[in-house]
Amino acid sequence: MDQNMLITLSKLGAVAALGLAAVGSALGCGTAGMAAIGAWKKAYLKGKNALFTLLIFVGAPIAQTIYGMLLMLYILGKISPEGGTDPTASMWAAYLGVGIFGGIGMLASAWYIGKSAANACNALGETGKGLVNYLMVLGVGETVALFVMVFSMMLVS
Template sequence: MFTDVATIIKLASFGGAGICIGLGAIGAAVGEGYTAGMANLSISHKPERSGDIMKNMLVGQAVAESAGIFALVIAIVLIFMDASSTNLLTAAALFGAGICMGFGAIGSGIGSGYPGGEACLGLSRQPSVSNRLMTNMLIGSAVCQTPAIFSMVVSLMLIFKNIGDLPLAPTWAALLGAGISTGVAAIGSGMGGGMTAGASCESIARNPETLGRVTTTMLVGQAVSQTPSIFGLLVSFILMFKTFPESSTLSAAMALLGAGICMGFGGIGPGIGNGMTAQGAVKWVSRNIEAAGELMRTMLVGQAVSQSTAIYAMVISLVLVFVV
């Protein structure tokens, strides 16, 4: 039915744009809704501070929105770019870019809703620390955008990649796999980082004196829960920049696609799990500041164990890329 290449490339870029903004809208909307719900709750606790709480809610929602905006930017680029390429690979790259950014925006959108909501609640509990609370919220939700930023980088690289005369047969699968790997792996890390940031906002409202230790523990916990999405990024880079020999068998292509799927889905669970670990640690640092060092060590050991599934996924992906 679609015989000429230009039509197929257009088809892929429009399809990719649709998937991108469609999936990308999920996370940001859920996160913003959570923030707004918590803001309502805290205004009911302290109606006289409704102005501050409303302001904080809007700032928190604006940060949560940014994941959706990344998806919007990629979708617009996909729609209005005129690809003059005559290579079918461009179609795979553009479609992969859409998938990558679409999935990648889900986690960070949901995640950055948590710090916004907890900060609103904290404002009603402890109005005197509103400035420090808002600063901490901004730092936490900015760090939890990192997985979405990784997805955006991979999408942009796929869109502007110089395809040249790479062999079509296995490379299409590599480009699609690169998109799936970073995009899907970003879901878990985004949500996990958000849970951690939310717990830190709650802790500061509970015990403002522990601000320094809580922020440090939060940053380390978030950084470790980002590890699965970093593995996803690594697999994507390998899939994008390694040149694969031409082969017409389906198994070569499926190995590369499988590598991306494996790392992508394998990264969801560890990201959320690591976030839960860090959430617990951050919560208890504020309640028992003397044990902060011990808590951080226990958190890291626990995260390392729950991360081992992400490492299994990465090992299998690398085996699929380099051995099969």
């Protein structure tokens, strides 16, 4: 393959990291958002105020998009080093693989954080209790995405 093709495949890995992580964030935020809307509806039907804090849960999966962007920028920085030889010829498969599989890891993390956040919306909406406990559970899922991002960066460093 020529150098342009190798660079293109490397950049595909970079954009995959962002794109897949963003898909996970969209799925997670959408899932949690549906639950928040349902909890607010139940509160309104009972004549109660809606808990604004449910938006914390809805927004929890969005961080994976940022992690995907950071991984994308890291890969792009490796593809086009300032000065020196271009390592893309020998590393293109690593960049592509790290972008795709790192992106899938962040996608899964965001999606399941959203599912957990949906349950947190239901629980907090019904009881008004447990906010910190629910946030701790989401934090564990968030840690997975951070590990994926850092370990992916380490793999291609």
